[in-house]
Amino acid sequence: MSRRVLLLSNGFGGATMAAYCWLRDRGIETAFQPATDGAAMVDAAARYGPDLIFAPTLTAKVPEELFGRVAINHPGRMGDRGASSIDWGRFRRETFGGTTLLLAADGWDTGDIVHTTTFRYPDGPATKSWIYAHLNRAAMIRGLEHLVGAHTPRPLDYGHADVLGTWNDVLRQGDCAVDWALPAEEIVWRAAARDGAPGVTAELAGRQVRIFDVHPAGPTRFDPGRVVGWMLDGAIRVAAGPADGDGTRGSVWVGFVKETGFKQPATWWLRDAVEHLPAQQGNPVSYRPVTTRRLGPVAVVTAAAYNGAWSTRFCRTVAATVTAAARRPEIEVVVLRGGGAVPFGNGVNLNHIYAAPDGVEQEARRNIRAINDVATAMFQARRDGVSVIALLDGDAGAGGAFLSLCADVVVAVPGRTFNYHYTGMGGLSGSEFHTLTLPPRLADEARRAALLHECLPFSAEQAQRQGLVDYLAPEGLAASDLTDWIHEFAVNYRHPAKQLDHQRWRPLPTEAELAATQQRELRRIDQDFASPAFQSALSNFVLKRPGKPPVAATEFKGTY
Numbered sequence: 001m002s003r004r005v006l007l008l009s010n011g012f013g014g015a016t017m018a019a020y021c022w023l024r025d026r027g028i029e030t031a032f033q034p035a036t037d038g039a040a041m042v043d044a045a046a047r048y049g050p051d052l053i054f055a056p057t058l059t060a061k062v063p064e065e066l067f068g069r070v071a072i073n074h075p076g077r078m079g080d081r082g083a084s085s086i087d088w089g090r091f092r093r094e095t096f097g098g099t100t101l102l103l104a105a106d107g108w109d110t111g112d113i114v115h116t117t118t119f120r121y122p123d124g125p126a127t128k129s130w131i132y133a134h135l136n137r138a139a140m141i142r143g144l145e146h147l148v149g150a151h152t153p154r155p156l157d158y159g160h161a162d163v164l165g166t167w168n169d170v171l172r173q174g175d176c177a178v179d180w181a182l183p184a185e186e187i188v189w190r191a192a193a194r195d196g197a198p199g200v201t202a203e204l205a206g207r208q209v210r211i212f213d214v215h216p217a218g219p220t221r222f223d224p225g226r227v228v229g230w231m232l233d234g235a236i237r238v239a240a241g242p243a244d245g246d247g248t249r250g251s252v253w254v255g256f257v258k259e260t261g262f263k264q265p266a267t268w269w270l271r272d273a274v275e276h277l278p279a280q281q282g283n284p285v286s287y288r289p290v291t292t293r294r295l296g297p298v299a300v301v302t303a304a305a306y307n308g309a310w311s312t313r314f315c316r317t318v319a320a321t322v323t324a325a326a327r328r329p330e331i332e333v334v335v336l337r338g339g340g341a342v343p344f345g346n347g348v349n350l351n352h353i354y355a356a357p358d359g360v361e362q363e364a365r366r367n368i369r370a371i372n373d374v375a376t377a378m379f380q381a382r383r384d385g386v387s388v389i390a391l392l393d394g395d396a397g398a399g400g401a402f403l404s405l406c407a408d409v410v411v412a413v414p415g416r417t418f419n420y421h422y423t424g425m426g427g428l429s430g431s432e433f434h435t436l437t438l439p440p441r442l443a444d445e446a447r448r449a450a451l452l453h454e455c456l457p458f459s460a461e462q463a464q465r466q467g468l469v470d471y472l473a474p475e476g477l478a479a480s481d482l483t484d485w486i487h488e489f490a491v492n493y494r495h496p497a498k499q500l501d502h503q504r505w506r507p508l509p510t511e512a513e514l515a516a517t518q519q520r521e522l523r524r525i526d527q528d529f530a531s532p533a534f535q536s537a538l539s540n541f542v543l544k545r546p547g548k549p550p551v552a553a554t555e556f557k558g559t560y
Contacts, residue, residue: 003028004556005148006050008035008058008070012549014395015056015073017417018137019144020553021459028148029556032549038063045069048556054147055104056140059083062104070104071114071147075136078116079158079165081109086128086136087171089121090193097121097131098165099139101147102156112153115143125192129307130341133395134478138415178202178211180225183241184250188214196307199258204238205273212263213255213306215287219248227270227278233313233352235287236266253287255306262542264355265311290317292325293483297332298490299325300483308343308400311352312363315370319377322388326381333490334381336407337391340478344392345400347371347422347432354542364529365522368431371399372518375406375433382408382508387494391486392460392469393478398422399430405437405468409493411486412460412469413477420468424455424550426537428528431521436509441467455550462560 005023009016012032023030033044035058042065045053053070055062062070076085077098089097098118105111117139121131157163171194178187178200191214194200199210203225213235222228222239228251229237241250257269271277293300303318305311310318318336325334338344348367356363378388390404392412397419404410412418420438422430442448447466463469477485492498509517528534540547 004048004050005030005052005054006044006048007032008041008044008053008055010035010057010059011546012553013057014133014417015137015140017419017457018141018415018459019054019056019073021417021457021462022141022144023148024557024560025459025462026148027559029558031556032553034546034549035060036546041066041070052148054144061108064106067105068103068111071101072104072109072111073140073143074100074102074109075132076100076109076168077118077165078113079156079163080168081107081165082168082170084168084171085165086131087176087193088168090128090131091171091176091190093189095120096164097135099136099143100165101140101143103153110156112155114151114153115146117142125189127192127195127341129196134415141415173198173201176200180238180240181242184216184252187240187252188216199263204254204257205270207259207273209269210258211254211256211266212258213253215253215255217251217253217287219244220251221248222251224249230267230270230277231287232267233265233311234267236270237287262354262544263351265352268355268357289314290321292321294325294328294331295487296491297330297494298335298487299328299331299333300335300337300486301325302337302339303345304339304342305345305349306342308338308346308394308396309349309351310345310347310367310371310374310400311349312367312370314349315367315374319370319373322374322377322381326377326384326386326388331386332494333387333389334378335389335391335486335490336378337486338394338396340393340413340482343394343400344390344396344416345403346395346397347399347403347430350425350538351542354538360535360538361526361529365526368399368522368525368529371403372431372433372522375403376514378403378406379433379509379514383511387490389486389490389493391473391482392416392418393473393482398425398428399432401468402430402432402434402437405441406433409470410468411471411473411489412463413473413482414460414475416460417457418460418463418468419455419457420463421452421455423453424537425541426528426531426534428534429521429524431518431525433509433514433517433521435521436513436517440507454552456552456557458560465560 055072100116101114103111195212199212202211217237220239226239235253235255239251243249254266256263257266289304291302353363388407390407390410401418401420422428
């Protein structure tokens with residue numbers, strides 16, 4: 001088995017962090033280096049001298065010196081080649097997708113195959129980002145298990161009947177652009193096939209833009225392409241498709257728009273584009289990122305923020321929803337989850353902060369206080385005798401990860417990665433009461449310092465070993481199955497026979513402790529928001545400028 005693995009990748013992102021965690025969880029010394037170009041790859045291979053080189057995400061061509069040495073994670077079935085395999089698979093509504101680990105060779109994706117996995121695509125319009133973060137990531141990990149052990153690569157030969165993939169040219173915007181005359185269902189599907197990047201082009205208010213986070217919105221009588229509704233700081237509703245016999249046609253909610261530079265809430269973009277909003281404010285019934293499902297004594301609050309970014313208004317909605325659920329007399333447990341289609345949460349919404357009309361500092365301060373309001377609602381529910389369970393059913397980072405620690409108990413879905421740190425965003429110190437909730441879970445001061453400052457990810461399993469997660473959900477559960485399981489878990493958690501479990505949990509902070517903690521944390525982070533370091537890091541993040549990886553990730557590290 002390989003004992004030292006070098007990860008070469010575009011960046012230290014989701015797939016790379018998942019591979020990093022999986023390897024370190026198994027005691028395999030692992031380090032990361034950005035694969036900016038061929039020279040950087042050759043230099044890294046020479047400096048690190050690894051037993052194995054793995055590329056979880058790679059767009060640069062591997063140089064000849066490393067042919068046969070670098071194993072590449074390619075999101076496609078055996079024989080699928082080219083950078084748009086998922087895009088085409090979803091656009092063509094293919095039944096199956098897959099992931100193939102192959103060795104670098106002269107042609108694009110022509111190298112010998114180490115491992116391949118085929119999976120069924122979801123029947124509905126799941127987003128490209130969800131497919132990549134869930135189905136492809138899980139398949140990559142299965143392939144990585146083969147890669148680090150004994151394996152015999154297989155040449156790619158289209159003469160074999162089981163090679164069902166094909167070459168895929170780059171899917172260009174002209175191939176999948178949205179025409180508002182298309183049926184609403186088709187528009188939703190096309191947008192999902194390219195969400196979160198690069199989006200699909202459409203014309204709105206006479207401008208060419210890219211649209212994201214698109215959902216069905218129900219019938220309307222307006223012409224295709226007409227904006228017929230909106231929600232504050234959120235989505236706009238656009239008429240689409242042919243008219244039915246009664247004169248109505250479909251419509252869609254568009255959550256985010258990118259004209260130049262970066263994605264912003266569609267309502268904000270429209271306000272700036274036409275200097276006003278239409279008279280019709282949208283009925284949010286068909287588009288509710290925050291919902292509650294009551295199952296007997298359990299209320300499951302789903303807070304599905306696009307890309308896991310919790311804006312000020314979104315946080316206020318979540319806080320009000322948690323409070324309302326906890327006040328119902330029949331409710332004994334509130335479960336807070338992300339829904340599984342998006343990350344559980346990554347803290348404040350940096351795109352909103354960057355684009356805020358009254359400036360970065362003002363919106364940043366509003367946003368951090370709003371996410372603290374969610375934490376306060378969780379603490380208040382607990383104080384009122386209602387148990388609160390955080391279900392980490394997606395990746396989580398920064399404020400989203402620390403928000404979970406405000407619950408009585410944290411349950412995580414295997415395969416997700418968590419980043420319990422803030423400082424990588426221009427030295428932010430963070431809030432969400434983490435200086436109060438973290439020490440009881442991670443008592444050793446040196447380990448807490450490493451967690452907050454090394455900026456390294458944890459797998460769900462490692463988070464449980466460190467005491468940041470209390471339980472792991474069964475592997476393989478998702479969607480309604482996971483909802484049914486967490487309901488069973490919640491009811492069982494409240495059972496009197498489980499009091500031994502309750503004795504293990506951290507004590508509930510007093511109101512005075514919460515007030516003092518919030519005052520201290522906010523005083524410091526307000527100063528952080530005003531710093532040039534944060535404002536520079538914010539701009540780099542929103543505008544997708546490449547940043548430096550955590551220094552600790554570039555050093556060989558084995559078992560945590």
